[in-house]
Amino acid sequence: MVDLEFQLQNAFKSKNLTKEDVENMTNQISVLDGKLRSVHLNAHIDMIDVLNDVQTKLYDELRGYSSDHQ
Structure with missing residues (x-):
């Protein structure tokens, strides 16, 4: 993509x-x-299968999706 933009x-x-x-x-x-x-975006979806509930909550918070940021 960068090469095409450069071209x-x-x-x-x-x-x-x-x-x-x-x-x-x-x-x-x-x-x-x-x-x-x-x-x-699919990598974010894949995280659902990898993280436990506590990790998912932290992941969402770090991405700005916690209830405090909405």
Whole structure:
């Protein structure tokens, strides 16, 4: 994703891109961003099976989901 952003930035700097290039590159970046977000959020779901109740409460508090933060 970082490499694609870098390529897009360089293409703009060189003025060597078309609207189609922009669409293709931003679509690729968006797909990768979506995959990264999915992995990240699924990791939180996986924690449910790993942590006990006390650990889950602390985990939620550290993430800002305790009743004190709502």
